[in-house]
Amino acid sequence: MNTNGSATSKLIVFVLVMFLIAGGIVYALGPAKNQGYAPIQPIPFSHKLHAGKYGIDCRYCHYSVERSRHATVPPENVCMNCHRFVKTDSPHIKNLTEHFNQGKPIAWIKVHDLPEFTYFDHKRHIARGVQCNMCHGEVPDMERIKQFAPLTMGWCVNCHRQPQYNAPTTCDTCHR
Ligand code: HEC
Ligand code: HEC
Numbered sequence: 693m694n695t696n697g698s699a700t701s702k703l704i705v706f707v708l709v710m711f712l713i714a715g716g717i718v719y720a721l722g723p724a725k726n727q728g729y730a731p732i733q734p735i736p737f738s739h740k741l742h743a744g745k746y747g748i749d750c751r752y753c754h755y756s757v758e759r760s761r762h763a764t765v766p767p768e769n770v771c772m773n774c775h776r777f778v779k780t781d782s783p784h785i786k787n788l789t790e791h792f793n794q795g796k797p798i799a800w801i802k803v804h805d806l807p808e809f810t811y812f813d814h815k816r817h818i819a820r821g822v823q824c825n826m827c828h829g830e831v832p833d834m835e836r837i838k839q840f841a842p843l844t845m846g847w848c849v850n851c852h853r854q855p856q857y858n859a860p861t862t863c864d865t866c867h868r
């Protein structure tokens with residue numbers, strides 16, 4: 693009776709472990725990682741309004757995208773160029789202003805996040821004329837920003853292989 697019970701629980705543990713390993717492998721090789729991820733942000737900032745309706749250039753806010761690896765999310769002073777005057781009665785703008793006045797950055801939730809062991813560089817892509825929408829989709833239509841591309845290795849390499857780009861595909865391009 694006792695031996696039987698422990699054999700059963702061992703089997704249960706074994707099955708659970710196999711599920712975890714299988715899940716890990718499926719996750720690693722799977723077609724997409726977090727594609728479509730669109731977390732609710734601490735302030736409901738709308739790209740559809742700012743980049744779409746008002747046509748503010750991506751680079752006005754993501755100003756490091758041509759100069760560095762990272763595009764970075766704009767600091768509050770960029771928002772305050774307008775929101776010192778615009779819609780100051782809105783509770784969201786009051787919240788924004790409070791963060792700015794206290795020098796306390798808004799805790800935006802990161803949407804895109806490649807694993808540590810990969811290397812990506814915005815500047816090189818922009819310099820070769822690869823447009824934001826090829827990797828981020830139609831951002832000016834997005835009320836809430838979402839991860840448009842799968843961001844898998846296959847996705848990166850497929851584009852690098854295209855003859856018009858002829859970009860490098862050696863492993864150390866993206867793993868260094
Ligand atoms: C008025 C400023 C502003 C403009 C203009 C703007 N953005 Fe943003 N962008 C932000 C802010 C703030 C965030 C972080 C909050 C959020 O995710 O909504 C962000 C987030 C993003 C993200 C997700 C970052 C992450 O966490 O992975 C992408 C991608 C992005 N923007 C692309 C664009 C593109 C492409 C354009 C032009 C079509 C653009 N943005 C125009 C302010 C701006
Ligand atoms: C070749 C594909 C590609 C293009 C073109 C591209 N991005 Fe990105 N973008 C990415 C990837 C991949 C990440 C995630 C990087 C990471 O996690 O390290 C990212 C992340 C971001 C982020 C989050 C902050 C960061 O740097 O990690 C912002 C903001 C962003 N992109 C804005 C833009 C804007 C604006 C443009 C156009 C001017 C643009 N991107 C063009 C692929 C691209």
Ligand code: HEC
Nearest residue numbers: 735736737748766770771773774778779782783784785788
């Ligand atoms: C170039 C000017 C400009 C910049 C820069 C700008 N905004 Fe705006 N924002 C606007 C305009 C215009 C509106 C629409 C106002 C209206 O509906 O009357 C708006 C509306 C908003 C709203 C909606 C407010 C409400 O309650 O309806 C939020 C939230 C917001 N902006 C956040 C931000 C954040 C965060 C940043 C910085 C990342 C930013 N904005 C940068 C011009 C700007």
Ligand code: HEC
Nearest residue numbers: 811812813816820822826847848851852857859860865866
């Ligand atoms: C839409 C096409 C496209 C996609 C998608 C794309 N790339 Fe690229 N990549 C390019 C082009 C074009 C170049 C520029 C090659 C050059 O400068 O000669 C490049 C260059 C690079 C470089 C610089 C190479 C060097 O020699 O320094 C790195 C690193 C890189 N890409 C990584 C990535 C990673 C990682 C991804 C996926 C997350 C990715 N790329 C997705 C088109 C793309």
Ligand code: HEC
Nearest residue numbers: 720721807810843844845846848849852861862863865866
């Ligand atoms: C153009 C960029 C690029 C090139 C070239 C590239 N990789 Fe990757 N690789 C990535 C990205 C992005 C990831 C993370 C996303 C994923 O796991 O699909 C990754 C993930 C991996 C992983 C982890 C698998 C996993 O899913 O956890 C291994 C192993 C790997 N690459 C090996 C290689 C080898 C070997 C080469 C050369 C034959 C190579 N890579 C070339 C971009 C690249």
